Amino acid sequence: MRYLEITVPEGKRRAVLDVLEDEGIDYVVSDETSGRGYTAVVRFPIPTQAVEPLLDRLRRAGIGDEASVVVLNAETVVSEQFTTLRERYSRGGQTGSRTSRQVLRTKADELTPPFAIYTVMLLISAVVATAGLLADSPAVVIGAMVIAPLLGPALAANVGIVTGDDRLKSTGFRYQVVGVTMVIVASIGLAMLARIAGLEPAGVDIVVATELEERVAPNLFSLAVALGAGIAGILSLTRGFSEAIVGVMIAAALIPPSAAVGITVAWGMSGAAIGAAVLVIVNLLSINLAALATLWIAGYRPQGLFEVSPTRTSTYTYAAIFGVGLLVLAAPLAGVTLLDFHTTELESATEAEVNAVLAESRYDGLEADEVEVELDGDYPIQSVERIVVTVSSSEPGPVPGLADRLYEEISPHSDAGVAVEVQYVVTQQRGGNGDQQVSIRSADGP
Known part of the structure; x- marks a missing residue:
């Protein structure tokens, strides 16, 4: 009431x-x-x-x-x-x-903090997110999401579109663009300092060593977070749900990928930076498209005789821009998704073939320990570089012909030119207690 x-x-x-x-x-x-x-x-x-x-x-x-x-x-x-x-x-x-659109405008405006406070909070969030990613700490990254005040701008922009409030619309979009840019720039600066201080793991891919991998090679499932955040954000505004929880969800779609852009730029990894940047833009478009569609479906639009048509045109225009941009940028994400499916299928087929080969009598004493499909690291869309099969044995040294035999069985499931490497882990039995100790590791290839 x-x-x-x-x-x-x-x-x-x-x-x-x-x-x-x-x-x-x-x-x-x-x-x-x-x-x-x-x-x-x-x-x-x-x-x-x-x-x-x-x-x-x-x-x-x-x-x-x-x-x-x-x-x-x-x-x-x-x-x-x-x-x-x-x-x-x-x-x-x-x-x-259902909240009236007059009250909706006020609530969206109130959720957008003054620019000075917005800037300070985002800078703090950028520092925390960058530190969390470099330290490979999910808890710290979550803390950065809680800090970021990104809910208000995302909602304000779309409330402004459907209600014909140009001031609210421009403020929302300006805050979003400036905020994401600020996080990226701050992350570049902090990551550069971390690299100069010698925090880069020697000889280790920084992407693999930290929480960056899923942000620099995103797949289509990444869209679910952003689309859900946009819908939930509008519902929280119109139906009185907790804005704080939804704000964390929107920040989860924007802050870590933006920090990932800064880190990969600082490390000179252009491909990974492009992948993270694509994820940031896709998430921005997804949040705004979902919020806009939810508002329009819920009936939030001017009802005056002379207001409906211009606002409908503006809404359709922005929806088309968001939708077309999302479709174009979703193509790389689709490629990564297909690669994920292919990698999973290849790993499963390889495990089956390895077990079948090692079950033959001439390979008695050999057991399959692990099968790993390694990618080439050419972000954001990678390809399979080699398949590593780890075999345990009680005898030292490679088994003659095993690598060639495995290659013959595995190659029909893989792309041309994919190498198959067999690693041997030789184990020795410690006296009495049954524990095994790895003593020798060697590799063999076809």
């Missing part, structure tokens, strides 16, 4: 009261004596679902922006007339507390 207070401009008192009486609203009217061009103050309770249609009707009656409208939450209303009004607006099962 809501409690409205309307300060009525001179000459509009009768028009306002006629609308309220026609709606069956029980109101209280007081004379306004400040001498500022107002004639009365009208106060009345109203069901939440009725706020938006009532304000639209008042606007059509000529009550424009010169009137002052205050919308408050009402805990309880004891009135037979109000009960009748609530039942009328609840027909058709519409019993939910």
Whole structure:
């Protein structure tokens, strides 16, 4: 329930009261004596679902922006007339507390912090996220998501689109672009300092050694987080769910990938940086597209006679931009997804072939320890470079012909030119306690 207070401009008192009486609203009217061009103050309770249609009707009656409208939450209303009004607006099962678009604008604006605070919080988030990724610490990365104030801008931009609020729209988009850019730049600076300080693992791929791998080679499943965040963000705004939890979800789609761009740029890994940057842009488009579609489907749009068509055109235009951009940039993600499927199938087929070969009598005493499909590290779209089969044996040295035999069986399942390497782990039995100790590791290839 809501409690409205309307300060009525001179000459509009009768028009306002006629609308309220026609709606069956029980109101209280007081004379306004400040001498500022107002004639009365009208106060009345109203069901939440009725706020938006009532304000639209008042606007059509000529009550424009010169009137002052205050919308408050009402805990309880004891009135037979109000009960009748609530039942009328609840027909058709519409019993939910759908927020009016006027209140929606205010809530979206309130969730967007002042730019100075926004900047400071994002810089802190960038530092924490970069440190968490370099330290390979999921807990620290999650902390960075909690800090980032990205919910407000994402929602404000799309609320501005569907309600025709150009100021809210431009503020939302500007905050999003500036925020992501700021995180990337800050991450580059911090990663450069980390590299100069000698934190780079010697001879180790920084992507493999940290939490970066899933961000520099994203697949189509990455879209689920961003799309879900956009939808959940709008629902939290319109239905009163927890904005804090949804804010973490939006930050999860943007902060770690943005920090990954900075780290890979600092490490001079252009391919990995491109992969992370594609993920950032795709997530931005996904969040905005999902939020825009959810708002439009929920019916948030101007209802005036002259407002619907221009706003519908603007919404369709932005939806087309988001959708086309998403389809174009999703192509690399589809390639990574196909590679993931291929790698999984190849690993499964290789394990089956290795077990079948080692089951032959001439290879008694050999056991398959591990099968690993290694990629070439050419981010963001990699390819299979080699297949490493680890075999345990009680005898030292490679088994003649085993590598060639495995290659013959595995090669039909793999692409041309993929190498098959067999590594031998020779084990020795310690006296009495049954423990095994790895003593020799050697490799063989076809």
